[in-house]
Amino acid sequence: MKPLEGLVILDLSRVLACPFATMLLAEMGAEVIKVEQPGSGDETRSFEPFAEGEGGSVSGYYMACNRTKRSITVNMRHEEGRKILRDLAAQADVLVENFPVGTLARRGLDWPSLEAVNPRLIYLSCTGFGQSGPYAKRKGYDTVFQAMGGMMGLTGERGGGPVKPGLPVADLSSGLWVAIAILSALQGRSRTGKGGHVDVSMFDAQVALLTIAAARHFALGEVPPRLGTEHPGRVPSASFRCSDDRYLHITASDQHWAPLCAALDLPDLAADATLSTNAGRVAQRERVMAAMSAAMETLPRGDAFARLDGVGVPAGPVLALDEVLTDEHVQARGLVESFEHPVLGSFPALRNPLRFEGWDNPELSRPPLLGEHTEAVLMQRLGLDAARIAALKEAGAL
Incomplete structure (x- = not known):
């Protein structure tokens, strides 16, 4: 029934x-x-x-x-x-x-x-x-x-x-x-x-x-700007272009930051204690995004995803419709x-x-x-x- x-x-x-x-x-x-x-x-x-x-x-x-x-x-x-x-x-x-x-x-x-x-x-x-x-x-x-x-x-x-x-x-x-x-x-x-x-x-x-966008306005008086795939209150959370011209989306929290830096070979970011919290990364959004973008542009999407997925960093390829419909999990x-x-x-x-x-x-x-x-x-x-x-x-x- x-x-x-x-x-x-x-x-x-x-x-x-x-x-x-x-x-x-x-x-x-x-x-x-x-x-x-x-x-x-x-x-x-x-x-x-x-x-x-x-x-x-x-x-x-x-x-x-x-x-x-x-x-x-x-x-x-x-x-x-x-x-x-x-x-x-x-x-x-x-x-x-x-x-x-x-x-x-x-x-x-x-x-x-x-x-x-x-x-x-x-x-x-x-x-x-x-x-x-x-x-x-x-x-x-x-x-x-x-x-x-x-x-x-x-x-x-x-x-x-x-x-x-x-x-x-x-x-x-x-x-x-x-x-x-x-x-x-x-x-x-x-x-x-x-x-x-x-x-x-x-x-x-x-x-x-509008939920979270309205919450930012109620709390901060902010009208969130258009940011493409970036999240207004979390860094990193965005889609990155890879060396094969495909995109990988990454959304990481504080517990993912150290393994992410290690997987993408970003020792300078990893060593900066001010970036260990999301608030610190949001404050230095441009620096973090520039470094990550440069690192991702050296890797094919499959390799980048394997590295991040292997250490538990939430990430996923940006798939076209035909790729979604034939995906093995689908x-x-x-x-x-x-x-x-x-x-x-x-x-x-x-x-x-x-x-x-x-x-x-x-x-x-x-x-x-x-x-x-x-x-x-x-x-x-x-x-x-x-x-x-x-x-x-x-x-x-x-």
């Missing part, structure tokens, strides 16, 4: 943050019913990159965040479509939506409307800036939240402009907040018997991640698996990283075809027969 078996989630969300969250919950056993627009579906079905198979092409973007779900098509602009969603919500444990503020209220699908038919419902709204405040009506995407939430301002090379991370960090981290919120609300419901509304703002989620941990897709055949994917003792582990299942489960869900959940479903399709509700 998986830990979330028996949980029913009605997923009205699209694109990335919420679909990522509901996929994680689906792989841990929840039944996720993904509601999509008839004809087009979640807009990410049209996003590149496209994987090509004998049966046609499928969006890799869509597949990355929609595995293990059931897809139904319902037209929310049609009254019969809205009735179907209200009936499904009456049976669900959780509803997830990420429409602009006020959209679902105009359609009678907001929290007050659905609480009336299901007081135990956990209703989660994920928007760019939340349900209240001066920015509530604004729209935005991942990079907007990175920019306004401080992430982008902290990221970049010394003296350079802001840089976005290589992944949509605001979307993905907001998805994790959504999953945490759902599980927290369910635990609360188990004690009170009542559902509730959860307001998740992607902007708030990014501000909440393979040993089974982080890359595959699913069978009716259009593509066997297709690789990243597995859910959680491992359980006492419950079955998450399993990798394929993403659904558009509307693949419409008839099955409406028959099983609402007791509709084939004739009624056909009539609803004819009327444009499905």
